[in-house]
Amino acid sequence: ESGSGIVAIDKIYCINLESSVDRKKHMKAEFKKHCLPAIFISAIHPKTKEFRKVQNKVDLGFDRRCFCINSCSHKKRKLRPTEIAISLSHYHIYRKIVRNHDNWALVCEDDITFIDNFSQIVSRHIPLDIWEDNQPHIIMCGGSNDNWGLKKNDLEIFQLRHLHNGCYSNYCYIINFYAAQMLLKYFFPIKRPEDSFKRHIIHKNKIHCHKFSPSIVAEMSAGRNMKGVYHRLSLHKPPPVNGDLKK
Numbered sequence: 001e002s003g004s005g006i007v008a009i010d011k012i013y014c015i016n017l018e019s020s021v022d023r024k025k026h027m028k029a030e031f032k033k034h035c036l037p038a039i040f041i042s043a044i045h046p047k048t049k050e051f052r053k054v055q056n057k058v059d060l061g062f063d064r065r066c067f068c069i070n071s072c073s074h075k076k077r078k079l080r081p082t083e084i085a086i087s088l089s090h091y092h093i094y095r096k097i098v099r100n101h102d103n104w105a106l107v108c109e110d111d112i113t114f115i116d117n118f119s120q121i122v123s124r125h126i127p128l129d130i131w132e133d134n135q136p137h138i139i140m141c142g143g144s145n146d147n148w149g150l151k152k153n154d155l156e157i158f159q160l161r162h163l164h165n166g167c168y169s170n171y172c173y174i175i176n177f178y179a180a181q182m183l184l185k186y187f188f189p190i191k192r193p194e195d196s197f198k199r200h201i202i203h204k205n206k207i208h209c210h211k212f213s214p215s216i217v218a219e220m221s222a223g224r225n226m227k228g229v230y231h232r233l234s235l236h237k238p239p240p241v242n243g244d245l246k247k
Contacts, residue, residue, distance in 0.1 A: 003131070004123070004126070004128045004131040004132070005122065005123030005124075005126070005131075006119040006122050006123045007123075008103065008104050008131045009104045009105065009106050009122075009174065010100075010102040010103055010104055010105060011039060011096075011097070011100065011102045011105045011106075012031070012036050012037060012038040012039065012105070012106045012107075012108075013038070013039050013041050013093045013096065013105060013106070013107050013108070014027050014031075014038045014039070014040050014041065014107075014108050014109070014110055015041050015043050015086075015089045015090070015093070015107075015108070015109050015110060016040050016041070016042065016043060016110040017042075017043040017045070017110070018042050018043075020110060023110040023111060024040060024110060026110070026111075026220075027040075027108075027110050027112075030112070030113060030114055033114075034114055034118055034119060035119075036106070036119075041089065041092060041093060041096075043085070043086070043089045044085045044086070044088040044089045044092070045085060046081035046082060046084070046085045050088060050092075051081070051084070051085055051088065054084070054088060054188075054190070057188045057189050057190060058079065058084055058189060058190045059189040059190065059191045079190065079191075079192070079193065083193040083194075084190055086170075086193070086194055087187075087190055087193065087194040087197065090107070090170070090194050091183075091184070091187055093105070093107055093180075094180040094181075094183050094184050094187070095184065097175065097177060097180040098177065098180050098181050098184060101177065102177060102180075103176060103177055104131070104174060104175070104176050104177075105174070105175055105176075105180070106172070106173075106174050107172070107173055107174075107175060108141075108171060108172040108173075108217070109170065109171045109172070109219075111171065111219060111220045111221040112142070112171050112172050112217045112218065112219055112220060113150065113217065113218045113220060114216070114217055115147070115150045115153055115215075115216045115217065115218075116150070116153055117153055117155065118216055118217070120155060121155060121158050121212065121216050122174070122216070124155060124158075125158050125159065125160045125212065126139065126160060126174075126210075127160075130210070133176075134178060135178060135208060136176065136178040136179035136181070136182045136206065136207040136208060137175070137176050137178070137179055137207065137208045137209075137210065138173055138174070138175045138176075138179045138198065138202070138207055138208070138209050138210070139160070139173060139174040139175070139209075139210045139211070139212070140163075140166075140167055140169045140172075140173050140209065140210070140211040140212065141172040141173060141174065141212055141215065141216050141217045142169055142171060142172050142212075142215040142216070142217040142218065142219060143167040143168065143169030143211055143215065144167070144169075144213075144215060145215075146213060146214045146215055147214035147215040147216070147218070148218070149218070150215075150216075150217075150218050152214045157214065158212060158213070158214065158216070159212070159213050160210050160211070160212060160213075161210065161211050161212075161213050162208070162209070162210055163202070163209045163210065163211050164202075164203070164209075165199065165202065165203050166198060166199035166202030166203060166209045167199065167209075167211055168195045168196070168199060169195060169198075169211070170194050170195040170198070171217070171219045172217040172219075179207045182201065182206050182207055183197075183198070183201060183207075186201055186206070
């Protein structure tokens with residue numbers, strides 16, 4: 001049995017573009033501050049072998065960027081290579097969770113900051129019946145600007161809300177083995193960016209979704225702070241793969 005609270009999390013995975021050494025340094029400091037032993041996973045770049053292998057598993061004819069529950073006015077367009085790449089980065093983590101039989105895992109991208117009492121909030125507000133349930137669960141740690149600067153930190157004010165339709169959030173979430181298994185089942189062909197894909201599966205009642213409110217992590221690349229991982233994937237050179245990449 002995995003138990004409950006922060007100790008129930010078997011693994012912590014952080015997606016990091018190898019060329020973004022500053023981001024990795026920042027995340028190492030964050031994990032050290034919170035005594036969270038993390039495993040860094042190299043982000044997939046559009047020019048690497050891993051990306052090229054899945055070209056026939058992308059539905060290029062599907063051009064909806066969003067997954068709005070009702071009709072919307074969002075402009076339709078094809079998926080960008082960087083969006084496919086970030087989806088693959090999360091996919092590799094889902095595979096690791098299932099292969100390692102991790103009961104629970106914390107997954108994050110490399111541009112976040114944890115609230116000071118992150119571990120206490122997780123332990124206090126996720127009930128035992130979720131930790132011990134054999135159904136697919138995902139818990140979003142952020143996803144809205146409802147705690148900008150993470151200044152709201154009183155343990156009493158936090159809630160864990162159930163979201164039937166999920167939310168657009170990808171940068172930090174807690175996921176169990178069964179949810180990772182479910183995401184793997186429906187992952188290919190890739191039709192949507194990863195946050196939209198998760199929301200689609202949640203809306204289909206395949207995964208139970210919960211969200212901390214207010215948020216307990218902040219995305220540093222949101223809006224005015226700095227470039228996000230999608231932009232950095234486009235700007236940085238990919239790491240060499242077995243010396244076969246010339247450019």
